[in-house]
Amino acid sequence: MSLVKRPTASAEWFLPGILAGMWFTLRKMVFNIFHQSKMETLNYPEQKYEYGPRFKGNHVLTVKKDGSIRCTACMLCATNCPAQCIKITAAESTDPTVEKYPIAYEIDVLRCVFCGFCEEACPVDAIRMGPEWQTAALNGSKFTYDIQQLAYRPQLKGGIVSVLDDHERHGAGI
């Protein structure tokens, strides 16, 4: 069954509706020209919107206090990831207190669905999703984020320190 809406007599009087709409637009334009600071919209890309820190944007790999990568290469994030876009290569660290660490950690961000499951799976607060949300790039290869990009990109200003520190934990007898 299809519903066909017959034009009614009132619909033929469209001109007042259009004029009302134009009047609204014109009013806002004139208002905005004189009150630019009160404008609702942003002049992207000169102006950018800052999301709150809990926004699920671009991934960040956190670092330890000494600046080395926090991730232990346990692969729980990769296991939990529904898009299967995390690829980790683990290796034996020369430091016996570290034991296992990733020599490669790659996220194929074009396949990522920004669900945040990786963040939730991580037992050591090594991966977070940050407030950055601009992922545009000119070249397809730029969408595979590596450790350099995930942990030490310039926007992070030297890296974000993880809340979980092994030395502190061991000191507390855990």
Next chain:
Amino acid sequence: MPKIKINGNEVEVPQGSTIIQAFKATGVEICHYCWHPGLSVAGVCRLCMVQIEGMPKLQIACNTEVKEGMVINNTSDVVKETVRWGLDFHLINHPLDCPICDQAGECGLQDQYMKFGQYDPEMAENKVKKHKVVDLGPTVVLDSERCILCSRCVRFTDEVSKTNELGIFNRGDRCEIGTVAGKPLANNYSLNTVDICPVGALTSKDFRFRQRVWYLKEADSICPGCSTGCNVKVNYNEEGLWRIRPRENKEVNGHWMCDVGRDSYKFVNLKNRLVAGKVGQRGSWQEVTATDAARSAGLKLRETVAQHGPDSVALVVTGQYTNEEYHRLFTFFTVNLESNNIFHWMNNPETTKDFDGLLFRGDRNPNTKGVVDALGSFALKAKWEDLQSQLSSRKIKVVVVAGPENQAVFPDMTEKITFFAQAESMIWLTAGQSEALNQTGAETWQIPLKTYIEKSGSFTNVQGKVQTFKVGTTIVAQAFTLSEVVELFSGQELNWNLRPHSLGGVKTNYSIANRGAL
């Protein structure tokens, strides 16, 4: 045979068996760490608790013999409560570093914790710190913090390998597994301790951190490492094989296998393999599909027989193929080509009879007995010296070599390749790549073959036991079994529906392959 009742079901078990054996035989689940069917009873983990009617206290199933009319259960609340607390004691000093522990996913502690878990630990004391990442020897790494002191590994080196490297040092909660200074855990069976360790205290240097076990699939197979033919399970994923572990077979290998055998996954992986057919000589190869290589090689073979008679071709086989393949290949040679020039290439005639008393044998081919039997049943008696004389007198024009898939056990590879290349043409059937082929002047066809994990068939081990195995996975899509090669040699077609035949055999995901080419 005493009749007993396990969790309400009446069962009959052999006289003298322990309760845990009765549980295992009837397939009833019971948790245990220290008991292992291949080792003596220690009774130290106290997790195999059962309730026996008429006994005031719980008993450990691993060290209690069954008696006629026993009524046993391990599902009552009191048993569950005891196991729960037993587990809590095991976890007092356990670091719970599952994220970096290689055992995670196949760990006895994790399994029990999920079943009986004491989710809120009640210990107020600090954990006792012990040594981590202790290098026990060339193959094994120890993490004493994770060890639950079940003593399986110690009993293994005492009772099975009889090398006595491991021991328990110190007392109380300071107890640690270790080796006496200057005596590393270095025997050919050391990696069995990694298998039997119920937790992640002992890990294999070869496998450590390379994969998470839950990403791996498992297939049953037979170890091709030597003529004992240990029953094994192979772990693999789409990238290839990652490790080999023993599978129980009382008549052949018990619960164990040797460390040398565990390396026999390496030659299977792609980087060591011949992935397509090659035709050429002196290192200038033209790459063709395996099918084309086999077809043109077969044509050459048949033409040579037609021109120069059946004695102008020869076949050399190694003991690394299945009985079925030998049968098909020998039938083709003796019936279709009417040639009896079939030779057995023995890699190590001097050490063939060696045996270390446990499993490992000097004959590093899985099916030497199979090839000898097959030669016998076709009444083939050609001697190696005949091949030598016929090759140097140029009587043999084409030599077909079913070379070893495990080339590492053939120290005479280079020498033999030069020897075979005295013939005008050589048809080289093998799974791996051989450098030496680049030096020889004979016109050569290289045809890729499947390895043991990629085909079904049977090996006859040194005891004469015929053990069958099935396809586990495919590494090289183009590779053939010897039987398939013979089909193509004789000008027939294969049933292509049964196998992938495009080059590489793997679909390319172009959206990913072309990334970055924007």
